[in-house]
Amino acid sequence: MKKITALVLAAALLGITLAACGDTTTTNNDDNDVTRTTQVAPTPAPTGEANHTFMFNNVEITMGALPDPVLAALGPALDEMREPNCAIEGEDVTLRFPGMILNLTYPADGTAPFIVSVSLIDDSVGTPEGLYIGAPAADIARLYGQYDREVNGFYYFNQGRSTLEIAVRDGVVVQIIYQYLFLD
């Protein structure tokens, strides 16, 4: 009887190993660079945490959030542009506030509108962590630590389904943009 049980156990082990080597799907994030009008950083796997939030005279602007409450809190914009692109997609709205440009999208299929991006224009406004246009490049590492990705002097810090893009030229921060990555 012992011979049989030994045989059975061996065969079972063989079976289990075979089962374990089932095809594991490899995740390939193709690193396609997308131009400005959409989003730049490649689509990181959405981490559990919340998206980036920018504070503009104590109004919380979270990437991907509903625009209406934020717009109500911010009050009237200095400039506004509603851009219905030449096709059937919804409407992109860009608003200018002192030192900041806010970009929103109202999708055509009637799904909820969301905040697409916040770009800082000048040093009159800074990020919650204290970075501003014109700050020395060293501040980035000091305030934000290790970046997730770097392309030609553009540093990306991913958080949730959003990314913070900081551009450096000649050792000085020249562009700071928060983006919601709605396309992945």
Added chain:
Amino acid sequence: MDKLLELLNELYPDVDFATYDARTDGPLIQSLEMVELITEIEQRFDIEFPPSVMGDPEHFYSAAAIWALIERLEDE
């Protein structure tokens, strides 16, 4: 054979097994009574039924058929 008839009458008093034939008179032994019948036969005739017999009714449609099955199993 009469021991078998005696057993069948015990279980089904109001059926005359001498002439009864399930193929003509309609099915009688339900699957549950089948269990009872088989265990009784096994005890009284000291034989062992392979369970596969239970599934197919062609062994149990009449007393004669049951007896033939018992004889076959006895001399195995």
Added chain:
Amino acid sequence: MTFISPWFLGGLCVLFVLYYTLPKRAQWPLLLLASLGFYALAGWAALAAMLVTVAASYGIAMHMSKLKIAQKAHVAQHRDSMTRDERKAYNAAQKRRQRGWLIAGLLFNFSLLAAVKIGEALARIDIIPSMIFFVGISYYMFRICGYLIDVFWGKIEVQRNPLKLALFTIFFPYAMIGPISRYHNVADALLNEKRIDWALFGRGLQRMIWGFFKVMVVGFRLLLSINHLRATPGEYSGMFAFFTMLVWGAYLYADFSGAIDISIGIAMCFGIRVEENFISPFRARDIFDYWRRWHITMGTWFRDYVFYPLSVAKFMQKWPTRVKIHIATAVTWFTTGIWHGVAWNFIVWGLSNGVVIMISQELKPLYERFNKRFSFTKTKVYTCFAIVRTFLLLTLIRAFDIYFDVPLTFRHFASFITNPQFGAFFRYFGEHEVWFGLAPLEWLVAALGIAVMIAVPWFRKEEKRRPPAIFWAALVLVIFIFGMYGLGFDMQDFFYMQF
């Protein structure tokens, strides 16, 4: 469901042509090749596990039959020199050895199945809504274990060619979905050489179209609503929960019996008759009748290979018959539940079926006296009452499959009484544009589909009253239009342009 893909259907047409044009002896190898290819789609692990199982079972079956032949030869040779008792003792010893091998085979197969299932569960965290996939890989286990036990019982001749055994185990139409065929029922048809029988081929196509209609027009449409109702189970209690159970019953029947129709239809096109798995189950008068109409081949499998052997087994003989039957029923339904999945809701589902059956068995004599005394039980009204009673009973039992959460299901049962929300339920339809995830028009199509599905068990009818070919052409068109498939699933976001 891999049946619903142009590649599958295209491949099938090619296979039909090859099957009936190639030389006859190439027929069953062709089916085996197709089945192996189809099975590989379920993943290499599943295919490997299955092949190992078939090989092991083949070896064990051959060994058992060798022992049996040696036993018969020995008995025949020493017929006169051995007394009846000696012969009985010898037979018993031989039987024990063969049983040892049988148990080894079964143990090996089930441990392999468990490995594949556990591996599968780990790899895929979210639960697949359609129950069919959940049990897919283990259908072949029924067939191969049934074969092993039949060989042990000497009910069938052992299959000497392992490839033929493999074909029986994973013949692609019933590999994933069933029905769970028995070796002696399908082996000959599977393996013999056939000329094309146009009538059967035609009826096979019709059966497939009927299956696709049930799955794609009714099943998938109801699944949308089920997913909606299941997304927030807490919210939909009382009448809403009951409505969910009704929709679930209709969905499961459409999806499951439709898939079975497709697999039976394909087999018919190859000239192979496979057992029926559903015979208008909503007309069942009692729970026994129900389980002779719903998923028949599973019910009979558990009856023949678990219930009967258990009820006549030696160690059971010390109890009275009534107790034996109850124990056997409980064990049978427990294993049925476990086989569906190692999860509480399936076990509770299995056991509740067992309990109801035990109670009915207990009350059987009472019923019989009641039926004899009151003649009205023969009337049409009473049978309708019995049908409705059985339908409701099974709808409740089936509810355990919906939420995968036993306490929640019981809370819903309680809410039927505590707060049925009748008013809220009927008001819901007035207040909402979309009812439980489906537009009213979609519900209309679903309702018509269900009516046609249940009212027309046409293929039960005799030959002459069959619908003409044009009916089937129209039905295919209906599938193309109202079937739920392709990108069109979420159409509403397609064309909006603001001026």
Added chain:
Amino acid sequence: MKRILSILLAFVFFCTAFWAVQRLLMPKYMSNPFEGALTAEYYRSNFAHDLIIIGSCEVYSNISPVVLWEEYGIPAFIRGNPQQLMWHSRAMLEDTLRHETPRAVLLSIQALMYPTPPHDGEPYNRMVFDGMRLSLPMLRNVRESMTPEESMLSYVFPLLRFHSRWQELNHEDLQFFWRRDPVSINGFVMRADVLPSGWIPPPAMLPDYSFGQQAIDALYDMLAITQEHGIELILFKAPSLLPHWHNEWDAWVVDFAEQHGLPYFNAITSTDTIDHQYHTFNGGLNLNLAGAERLTRYLAPWLMDNAPSLTDRRGEPALDAHWQQLATQYRAWQAAQEAEIAETGRVYHSILLRNALS
């Protein structure tokens, strides 16, 4: 025998019913959004064009074929679609060459900036290919443009894609079951209204200004095709303020043009006559009628200089008659739009050519 007859009958019934239901459920693109009908407009033309203009709304709203003919004698057709990407343009070019071989092709290169569809690509793929006649090049282009969840079969049998439109059927689906009305004049979509451009947000710097490989490959394919057929390829960039056209992108195109000896007309820099306070109907994205005619009057002489194959063909009776008819429709459309603007201040009813002509 009866059995075979009934099967045959069933098969014939199925084919006709399938075809009819498919025709019924296909979106007709006759009103909202009518741009979906632009691809099919070409099959209504006389296939006698010297210049084929290919691109997105950067061409079909910005260049007026009637002005090109009446003032310069260039018979042109615009093969455009909304958000027409570079590989869509290649499909258009290959489809055109199945019907005629023009002398020159004016190609809008703005779509180079999109390595992948900027948003859900499927509706745009449908609009480009639904109107296109079935052919091998068309199927090849469909396969290259398809988004992952689309299937080739749904392009050969559109019913597989639009079958769930049975809930949205309206009178238009019946009205246009057989015929289709024109929605453009040789591919030109007229918008006479004005919406001056306001504040334009400053463009953001990009980490990388290189174009997507699929778009570049499509451009090289078109270059090869035009060279093979002896067609002059001319690159074109419309003067739209949005989306921003970075100088680095333009440098790449200029370099590509010089490398292959192709004329390149960038309307942003080459002309200061476009004033986005009067010449746009959507705040600087596309030109309105006035803007288009002004741009055409600036572009045409440049074309005559840089594309020697284009000559003034006025005076040929067949062409004169054909374009005479197109010009009258053009004026009727313009009159209807201007009347509606005078009355309501915007263009809505008369945006559809059939409303203007009826």
